[in-house]
Structure formats: C-alpha cells, structure tokens
Amino acid sequence: MKKFDLIGKDMKRVDTASKATGEALFSGDLILPRMLVGKVLRSPYPHARIISIDTSKAEKLPGVKAVITAKDMSGDKWGVFKYTQDQQFLPTEKVRYVGEEVAAVAAVDEDTALEALSLIDVQYEPLPAVFTVDDALAPNAPLIHDVYPSNINIHVKIDVGDVEKGFSESFLVREDTFTAPEDSYFQGEPYAVAAQFDNAGNLEIWMPNAGPHLKAKPLSNVLKIPLNKVRVRKITIGGAFGGRSEIAPADVICAFLARKAKRPVKIIYTREENTVATRQAHAMVTTIKTGVDKEGHVVARDITCRMDGGAYSSTGPIAVSVPFLCMEQAYRMENIRYNGYRILTNKPIRGMFRTHGRAFACGVDTQLDMLGAELGIDPLTMRLRNARQTGDYTPTKSFVASCGMTETIIRTGEQSGWKEKFGKLPPFHGIGIGTNSVQTGFPMGIRGGSQAFIKLNEDGGITVITGIVDNGQGNDNMIVQIAAEELGISPDDVQLISADTEVTPSDPGSYSMCETFIGGNAVRLAAQDVKMKLFKIAAGEFGVGEDELTARDRKIFVTSNPEKSMNIAKAVRIALSRNESISGEGSYWPNVDAKREWVKNPYGQLSETFSFGTVIVEVKVDPETGQVEVIEAWAAQDVGYALNPKVIEGQFEGGFAMGGQGGMLSEFHQWHEGRVLNPTHLGYMVPLAIDMPKINNIIVETIDPNGPYGAKEAGMSVAMSAAQAYSGAISNAIGVYLKDFPLTPDIILKAIEGKGKREQ
Amino acid sequence: MKKEITFTLNKEKTIMEVDPQWTLLHLLREVLEMTGTKEGCGYGECGACTVIIDGEAVNSCLYPVMEVEGRSVMTIEGVALKDGSLDPIQQAFVDEGAVQCGFCIPGMIMSSKALLDKKDKPTEEEIKESIEGNLCRCTGYVKIVDAIKSVAGGR
Numbered sequence A: 001m002k003k004f005d006l007i008g009k010d011m012k013r014v015d016t017a018s019k020a021t022g023e024a025l026f027s028g029d030l031i032l033p034r035m036l037v038g039k040v041l042r043s044p045y046p047h048a049r050i051i052s053i054d055t056s057k058a059e060k061l062p063g064v065k066a067v068i069t070a071k072d073m074s075g076d077k078w079g080v081f082k083y084t085q086d087q088q089f090l091p092t093e094k095v096r097y098v099g100e101e102v103a104a105v106a107a108v109d110e111d112t113a114l115e116a117l118s119l120i121d122v123q124y125e126p127l128p129a130v131f132t133v134d135d136a137l138a139p140n141a142p143l144i145h146d147v148y149p150s151n152i153n154i155h156v157k158i159d160v161g162d163v164e165k166g167f168s169e170s171f172l173v174r175e176d177t178f179t180a181p182e183d184s185y186f187q188g189e190p191y192a193v194a195a196q197f198d199n200a201g202n203l204e205i206w207m208p209n210a211g212p213h214l215k216a217k218p219l220s221n222v223l224k225i226p227l228n229k230v231r232v233r234k235i236t237i238g239g240a241f242g243g244r245s246e247i248a249p250a251d252v253i254c255a256f257l258a259r260k261a262k263r264p265v266k267i268i269y270t271r272e273e274n275t276v277a278t279r280q281a282h283a284m285v286t287t288i289k290t291g292v293d294k295e296g297h298v299v300a301r302d303i304t305c306r307m308d309g310g311a312y313s314s315t316g317p318i319a320v321s322v323p324f325l326c327m328e329q330a331y332r333m334e335n336i337r338y339n340g341y342r343i344l345t346n347k348p349i350r351g352m353f354r355t356h357g358r359a360f361a362c363g364v365d366t367q368l369d370m371l372g373a374e375l376g377i378d379p380l381t382m383r384l385r386n387a388r389q390t391g392d393y394t395p396t397k398s399f400v401a402s403c404g405m406t407e408t409i410i411r412t413g414e415q416s417g418w419k420e421k422f423g424k425l426p427p428f429h430g431i432g433i434g435t436n437s438v439q440t441g442f443p444m445g446i447r448g449g450s451q452a453f454i455k456l457n458e459d460g461g462i463t464v465i466t467g468i469v470d471n472g473q474g475n476d477n478m479i480v481q482i483a484a485e486e487l488g489i490s491p492d493d494v495q496l497i498s499a500d501t502e503v504t505p506s507d508p509g510s511y512s513m514c515e516t517f518i519g520g521n522a523v524r525l526a527a528q529d530v531k532m533k534l535f536k537i538a539a540g541e542f543g544v545g546e547d548e549l550t551a552r553d554r555k556i557f558v559t560s561n562p563e564k565s566m567n568i569a570k571a572v573r574i575a576l577s578r579n580e581s582i583s584g585e586g587s588y589w590p591n592v593d594a595k596r597e598w599v600k601n602p603y604g605q606l607s608e609t610f611s612f613g614t615v616i617v618e619v620k621v622d623p624e625t626g627q628v629e630v631i632e633a634w635a636a637q638d639v640g641y642a643l644n645p646k647v648i649e650g651q652f653e654g655g656f657a658m659g660g661q662g663g664m665l666s667e668f669h670q671w672h673e674g675r676v677l678n679p680t681h682l683g684y685m686v687p688l689a690i691d692m693p694k695i696n697n698i699i700v701e702t703i704d705p706n707g708p709y710g711a712k713e714a715g716m717s718v719a720m721s722a723a724q725a726y727s728g729a730i731s732n733a734i735g736v737y738l739k740d741f742p743l744t745p746d747i748i749l750k751a752i753e754g755k756g757k758r759e760q
Numbered sequence B: 001m002k003k004e005i006t007f008t009l010n011k012e013k014t015i016m017e018v019d020p021q022w023t024l025l026h027l028l029r030e031v032l033e034m035t036g037t038k039e040g041c042g043y044g045e046c047g048a049c050t051v052i053i054d055g056e057a058v059n060s061c062l063y064p065v066m067e068v069e070g071r072s073v074m075t076i077e078g079v080a081l082k083d084g085s086l087d088p089i090q091q092a093f094v095d096e097g098a099v100q101c102g103f104c105i106p107g108m109i110m111s112s113k114a115l116l117d118k119k120d121k122p123t124e125e126e127i128k129e130s131i132e133g134n135l136c137r138c139t140g141y142v143k144i145v146d147a148i149k150s151v152a153g154g155r
C-alpha cells in the first residue's frame, strides 16, 4: 500500500487558480464603501529637527476628511525588542532619513490627497547627517538617537573556544575584507494598506504581512484598543522575502486616518515608497580572518562585520546575527569570534532580507577558496572537509538533529561534473560552489509556537483554523495538504481560515522559515486529534481497537479488513447525536532555548532544526564587456522531506534568481546624501526571464526527526548559497578573487585589468 | 472635461465617459473596478498591468485611455472560457507550479497569451522575449517558461 496520498506529491497549489484568473484580491485591490485615499507626507531632509507642522490649509481643502500628525498619536516608541524601542510612527522631534513619514491625509480621491499634502507646512531645522558607517562612527559625529552612543545600535559579540590559540596553531592564516552596498526586496506587489473601523470600535485592516499576529499586537498598543478589536484580515500577499514582518508606519497611519475620518482608508505605496519607506537590506563590510590546518580544516575564525542599519533599529539584533549563524551552522569550527555591529545612519531603515548578507557569506566562501588554492585543495573538497554533520553542536550550542550538507555537496559536484571542470576550463570560463544553512524558526518569546483548530462538518468536510500566513510561497497549500492527508479526505473537503487575527490562534508568522516546521506540525497534530476522536467512534461501531483503523478516501476502515468501513460523515453524525466533541486542536512549540537572546545571551538551541544547501554554477565572462553568462546551475538542499517537490523546486529557482542572478550580478542601491538614486526598476536591476540559466534542482532528504513527515524548510539554503556560487565561479573564470559585491561588469573589468597589469 | 469612448472590452461593446488624462489602467482598476490587472510600478517597467489590445500585449499603465477608441481590449478577466473553466494557458500556469505570490501572473498570462495567439509553436527564445517586460520576483521564471512551453507544444 502506498504510504501517502498527498504528501510527497506534486500537488497543485490550492491558491493558484484564483491568481491565474485575476480574482485573488491583494490589499491594493480592495474597494470598500465610502473608501478614502490615504497619502503620506515625507521628510525631504536626511536629518532635521521638526520645528512646526501647520495642517490648517490642508484641513480646509474640500474633499479632505482627515489629516494626522504626531499630535494624533501618543508619541510612544515602537521596537521589535524592548531594548530597540526607538521609532515613532509619526516622529515628534526629528526626522532621520529622506522619506520618513511626517504627516498624512485621507481625501476623497488621489488628486485631492496629493494637493492636501502640498498644503501642509512643515518647518524644519536641518541637522548635520551621516551617510556611511565610517562617518557615523567618526568622533564627534552627530548622534541620530541619543540612546545609541557613537551611533552603535547593536553589538553582537560571540566568542567560543580560544581563537588566538587556534590561529597560532594554524598552518595558514588569511585576513580579507569584503563589502557590499544595500539591496532591496522589490516584491512584486507594492505595499498597500486598507483599514476601517466599525461603530463598536473594531479595526479591520488588510496589508501584506509575514505574520498577522506580529502586526496586531503593536496596532493594539498604539491604538490603545484591546487585541480582540484588532482584526488583521487575510489577503493575498505579493511577496515578503523577509520583509513585511514588523509593523510599518503605513499600517498605523492608515488605521489612525480611518479612525479620524470615520471612513475606510486605503494607502497604496508607489514603487519608490515601497523601496524607501518599507525596508531595505543592509550594506555591510565584513573582515574575516581564518586559520586552517594543512588539510584545509578551519581551526579558528574571527569575523568583524559592520552593517549600515539606516535610521532605526527594526529587526537589527536578528539582522546582525543571522549571517554569522548561517555560517556557523554550515561549517564546523571550534574556535570562533564574532563582533557584529549595526551602525545607524541617516538612510532608510534596513531589515531582514531573504538573501541576507552577501558580503558576509561570499566573504567566508571566497576566503575558503583562497585558502584552498594556497594549500592545493579545490573548493569542493574544502567544503566537504568543513561541512557540518548530523549530531554536531554548532559553536553557539545548537544541536543539529539532521544534516544533509555533505550529500548536497557531493550530488551537486557529481551532477555538475565538478572534477572534470574545476581548473580545466578554458580562460574566462569558470565554475564555483557555495554552501550555506538556514534556521527553521527563532526563539520568539510567547510568539514562538503555533496552534491550529479543526472543525468537522456533518458532511465530512473540515475547516482548518490557523494563524499561518502565505506570502506566496505556498503555505496555504501546505496546510490543506497536511490536514487532508491526515484525515484521508480530499483537498476539496478542506476549507481554510488562516492569517486572520480575529479567529486564528497565535502563530510566529512566515518569518525565519518556520511555517512548515512549526505551523505545519500544529496543523498535523490538530488533524491527528480529530482523527483519534473519529477513530474512537468507529472503533466502537466495529468492535476493534482504535489502532486497527485507517482513514482514507473519506472513509474510516479496519486496516486489515477494508470492507468494514464507514464514511467520515457518518462518524461525525454519530458524534453529533451523542454530544461528543470532535473538533481538534493542535499546538507545536519548537524545542529552542528560551534563554537564548540575540545580544545578551547568543548561546543555546537557536532553532529546532536547520536546512543545508549547495549551489554550483558554471559561467563565462566576456573579458571585453565584463558581462557574465551563466551557462548552467545545480542547486541542492536538504529539505528534510519534500512535502511538495514542485513547490520546492519553485522556491529553489526563485531563491537562485534573487540571491544569485540578481544579488550577485546587478542588484544594489546608489546614493546621494542619503537619497536613494535608483528606487525603481528603472535603475535597480532585478533579473528577467531572458537572464535565467538552466537550473538543475536536487532535492536531498534527511527526514528530520521532528519536522512534519520529516520536513524542514523549502529552499532558503539555496537562496543563501547562490550568491556564493556566483562569486566563486566568476573569480575562477577571471583568475582574480573578488571582494566587493555585487560583481557588476565594472568591478569585473577592473579586476581583469588589474590582473593584466600585475602579470606584466 | 470628460469625453466618450467606444471600444470592445473582453468581447463586449463598451461605452465610457473618460477623462482624457487617464491611463487605460486607471479606467480598468479605478473606474471599472476590474482589479485583476495589477499595478506594480505605474511607469512601464514591470508588466503587471499588461493587457492585450488588438492582439498585442501592452502596458496599460502607459496607455492613454483615448487611444482605446475603436480598439479591442482583453484583460485577465476576459481570458477564462465562457463556462468559467480556465483557458489552457491559465491551466498550464497552475499545473506547472508557475504561480507563487501571483502578483505578476495576470500580466504574465496576458503577455504569453498574446504570443500564443499569434504563434502556434514559439521557440523558447520567443517565449522568454514575450515576457521580457514582465518582472517576477518569486519564481525565477523557470516554471513560467515551462508553463508557456507546455501550451505551445500541446497545440
């Protein structure tokens, strides 16, 4: 008998037909009765004191229904952590970056709203500003917040083993510095929020989010209304990629406008606002010192990373930690020191990004290649020798329950023909490898676990109620797939109520790659709870034990004698007539160390399990133009177990495009005095269909002991490794190790030229 | 000052009072409340707003509404078959796993439909070129190209 009906199969996603017909509604598509258009006035200065704001003219403009400034709010400061509470949703004293929210209006149409903005008179006193990490750290640099001396927002310090001793015992030690400017999310959907209050003071709000509960709590705090009055509604979401997780000023502003105007309000960000006023990814400078023994094993490593955080904390402590954590998960090492700094500048706010830390990850991998070259060991072997293994502890004390890192390296190596290619390709033709690892969840305080409910209907269908949110990656389908599998019903029998804070229980959100592992486990447990209740009824009817039953094809039957069966609907009806509860409940709390804290105590179990991935790419570089042509790519990840292989492939491919093709070749922001010069697609180059190479997906399964059906997460380790493979391959092609990313034609040409000069 | 235009919208004769300043996208989304056509940028760079006008895929965010006069416009709402079932190209996007967040998908489908309506068996290059102006941040385009190919081969 086959093991599963749905799990492990290429199931067609339940949400995609309505997306293919255009019926799926995104936040910006919502049309509510009497809805107003909201617009935000933004700071033209990178750093300035707000002397006064006069909104009287704007308020008098016909068609304007509400104008808000900081005066309408309590002045409370918000932060993801207690120690990072530094952002007011509308600032009272100062603006700290070009584009920061200053005031907002709601009006009957867009033209009126824009005219009203132009009538708001804000008097500023410009202040000296800092735009780079070096300027921000300079003695006597202006302070952006009084509470962060020297503009140092976060310092994460990790020290394990004896790094100095490790270096002295190493056969070879290198130190190199790697840099990369800011990059951006460029989600398909620009940010949009719609909000309305009913006459009982209940807020309904829709916005792209990576966790409705993560949005609801701060909304409750700032609006001073209880959580049960904050209804973050489910809506189709056009991508998040690590962003859209925390509360955004737009959410709060939209709610305040709706409350003041007593009408629904919708704010749709322009593409420029989506870039400037949501989040960007950090620019960083990473100095890495690594010592290895003769065989290439890392003996000691010391990393200092300085990240440009922009004007506020955002998810700063996480952002500073994650590149390091991914590295320490991927590679074995005993002696390791890390000093990660997040420095504030007068630039837009930076948050977590899917492919976070290219100057970090590519630095680590490039240096590994350099060390290998000096030792006469090829990059693939260097990775095999240092690869994390099942049963290890990471330096910061996370147990690794399952790890297919070695298999991802071996299989990408075999399929790409690494041995036949590395070092044997013609000039300007190269091959490179990257390996990395990601978490499946973080310690998130009380929001760390997920709960799910299942309600059975008398026709045998079910309604699943869960806080899991789908940002586009396929989480809705994952929920349906698991619930239907467990109960032996068809996906069509499953109705989903998710990502709505009015009815769904707590969930960490689609953040930190945890939804399958944590949310999926909760749904599975809820379905098993229901199944046990149904089995109890059927067991009584058939006179067998509950463990002798199977649920499949909408029936419950005796496993050894399938003739003895009853429809699930019948079992439900029996339960109803006996007044027996057959609703199910499941909750999953990951095994993480609750005492672990990003800054104060970065030790202990970080995440219950980790995924591991390897990417290899083969490239040709045109020495005349510096253009890179990717010939073919091989992407492998240990996903634990592939719940839906086609969905996983899609995640590999999308992650490869963002992390590798875009992240390593073309994506970066340019600046002038704190103003981003390329906030739109016109200057910020995301990959196009014609840019993409053939990608060979290699799914590796290790069957995690605690993941649902052994699953972990579906593709982030590929996204993270892709940039490293690109940088390795390009370095290999041109014969120069590159340290400043992304690898634009300019950088590549300069490197080729420099090499030519050296050789003369 | 409003002006009247007459055109065909998803096979139906349509007469509208429009402001000559509007774009076609504004008419579709804001006035007709047909929100299947998306706005990803508003300046002709992302393709989310793609519709088919007289057989050609165009960015409706740049298309002056007055130009629609006398023409035939098809939007994503007009693609599904009469009985409500999906057009083969829509079905292919679903079957091949080409849809993730879905924001780019209406535009992708309109661009690829325009190609397939013109050409029975486009080459892979032609397929990629047809969606060159349609940005997708989720999929890496692989399964989107597969989906279009599957229809092209199946005709």
Ligand code: FES
Residues within 6 Å of the ligand: B038, B039, B040, B041, B042, B043, B044, B045, B046, B047, B048, B049, B050, B059, B060, B061, B062
């Ligand atoms: S919205 Fe028209 S091209 Fe982007």
Ligand code: FES
Residues within 6 Å of the ligand: A187, A188, A189, A238, A239, A472, B098, B099, B100, B101, B102, B103, B104, B105, B135, B136, B137, B138, B139
């Ligand atoms: S599916 Fe999300 S942008 Fe294409």
